[in-house]
Amino acid sequence: MVSSNxxxxxxxxxxxxxxxxxxxxxxxxILASRNILGLQSRITAIDTVAHATLFFGLIAMPFAxxxxxxxxxxxxxxxxxxxxxxxxxxxxxxxxxxxxxSRRMVGERVWSQPYSRELQGIGGMAASGxxxxxxxxxxxFSRGESLLDIFKLPYETVPLMPxxxxxxxxxxxxxxxxxxxxxA
Amino acid sequence: xxxxxxxxxxxxxxxxxxxxxANPNGVGAGxxxxxxxxxxxxxxxxxxxxxxxxxxxxxxxxxxGLLTSITVQxxxxxxxxxGMLGVFLLSGLSGSQDTPADAGWDIVSNSEGNAFxxxxxxxxxxxxxxxxxxTLKAPPVGEYSLYGAVHHGTEDGSExxxxxxxxxxxxxxxxxxxxxxxxxxxSFEPQIQRDIGEPTTMVLTTEFVxxxxxxxxxxxxxxxxxxxxxxxxxxWSFELPTSxxxxxxxxxxxxxxxxxxxxxxxxxxxxxxxxxxxxxxxVYMQSFAMLFALMAGFMALQKTLSGPEKKEDYGELxxxxxxxx
Numbered sequence: 001m002v003s004s005n006x007x008x009x010x011x012x013x014x015x016x017x018x019x020x021x022x023x024x025x026x027x028x029x030i031l032a033s034r035n036i037l038g039l040q041s042r043i044t045a046i047d048t049v050a051h052a053t054l055f056f057g058l059i060a061m062p063f064a065x066x067x068x069x070x071x072x073x074x075x076x077x078x079x080x081x082x083x084x085x086x087x088x089x090x091x092x093x094x095x096x097x098x099x100x101x102s103r104r105m106v107g108e109r110v111w112s113q114p115y116s117r118e119l120q121g122i123g124g125m126a127a128s129g130x131x132x133x134x135x136x137x138x139x140x141f142s143r144g145e146s147l148l149d150i151f152k153l154p155y156e157t158v159p160l161m162p163x164x165x166x167x168x169x170x171x172x173x174x175x176x177x178x179x180x181x182x183x184a
Numbered sequence: 185x186x187x188x189x190x191x192x193x194x195x196x197x198x199x200x201x202x203x204x205x206a207n208p209n210g211v212g213a214g215x216x217x218x219x220x221x222x223x224x225x226x227x228x229x230x231x232x233x234x235x236x237x238x239x240x241x242x243x244x245x246x247x248x249g250l251l252t253s254i255t256v257q258x259x260x261x262x263x264x265x266x267g268m269l270g271v272f273l274l275s276g277l278s279g280s281q282d283t284p285a286d287a288g289w290d291i292v293s294n295s296e297g298n299a300f301x302x303x304x305x306x307x308x309x310x311x312x313x314x315x316x317x318x319t320l321k322a323p324p325v326g327e328y329s330l331y332g333a334v335h336h337g338t339e340d341g342s343e344x345x346x347x348x349x350x351x352x353x354x355x356x357x358x359x360x361x362x363x364x365x366x367x368x369x370x371s372f373e374p375q376i377q378r379d380i381g382e383p384t385t386m387v388l389t390t391e392f393v394x395x396x397x398x399x400x401x402x403x404x405x406x407x408x409x410x411x412x413x414x415x416x417x418x419x420w421s422f423e424l425p426t427s428x429x430x431x432x433x434x435x436x437x438x439x440x441x442x443x444x445x446x447x448x449x450x451x452x453x454x455x456x457x458x459x460x461x462x463x464x465x466x467v468y469m470q471s472f473a474m475l476f477a478l479m480a481g482f483m484a485l486q487k488t489l490s491g492p493e494k495k496e497d498y499g500e501l502x503x504x505x506x507x508x509x
Contacts, residue, residue: 098482177480
């Protein structure tokens, strides 16, 4: 039977690969929606690739998160890097779900309206960026270095909110979600 | 229905790594029976015999309630590529209720700087012999048996869990304490861990002692001897050097009095980075909050920006779209 460490590597590679592809596709989608580089005729294909790869990454991500927690020393979140990985990956998860749900609600015309198309593209790229950042932290944790070390990011700093504030944000978010779904 | 089955299937896959994990990185130090500590390693139906030769040694005289040391020596060590080796100190081989604590021993520390009967060590490549030492408080007067055991994987990556145990028990005869024997007080509990940069003053409580000298050593240096300061009747103190990096310092007390001079076992004091702790509940709640906040915020914003879907205006068409007259 495969160990949680190996399973984490496999699921992480699937997630990161899918999100990297999605990020690039969302960039192309923004360019295509503004008819830059003559890509407008490809907008349907690019839109499909962007959202399909994002969806696939989304399926792989929970496996990566849970196997990551299981394979951490002691099976617990006991290091600043692990906490930041958890926060960034769930933030990316939320953003990716929002992007996909919006695409489903609005349809293909999301690329034909000003602001809406930029938001959709930036949202998709931000979700991908957060995942790449998470992978970079994983590299720092396991190997002591990663490609993004050149930016000297504060990986060891943990921005934790008090419990009451997290609960408040969660309640507001759920109300907001309900309103957004009702509008749909 | 199919979706429910899919979710269940994925959930089983998600849990599989935890259930089926072979723990190649060990299970961590702990208080384990031989059977529990090794899981499949300790299961006679699943394991294979280790080639390691395990022997135990102890001082000639062990007194009731006083501290003593037991050393487990392992020869012909074979481990995985990482060098991880799990070592047990046991009071029996029944596979259950066989920790030293079950026989009345009280583990104070071990050479890895914790107070468990099971520990994991990294064996450097090519080292044929390793030693692990436990410091224990002896049980009441009587005859006792102790065993050493190991479990490990192999470098060739074969899936079999290996388990080995000392062929003979170490038989220990715990004696009554002589009346005037210089000794540490039965209530003395040595400190076994400290933070880096933390100055350490150790306080000893003794009985029938008139003079105490302390010997301390690190792995790379010779033994240093210092005199303990008498704070009050039967209370002594001394300072150990502050550590500037993670590591281990060992010390022991040589006690003089009316009775024969006594030397305590080596006590281990481990220095680590200050432990980093976080309330996992805070992390999980903030993660959920961010997940839903970003999801809901993005959807609401996108919905607002994209506006309502415009209906197609078919004007005065005589034929309704896609319909008949």
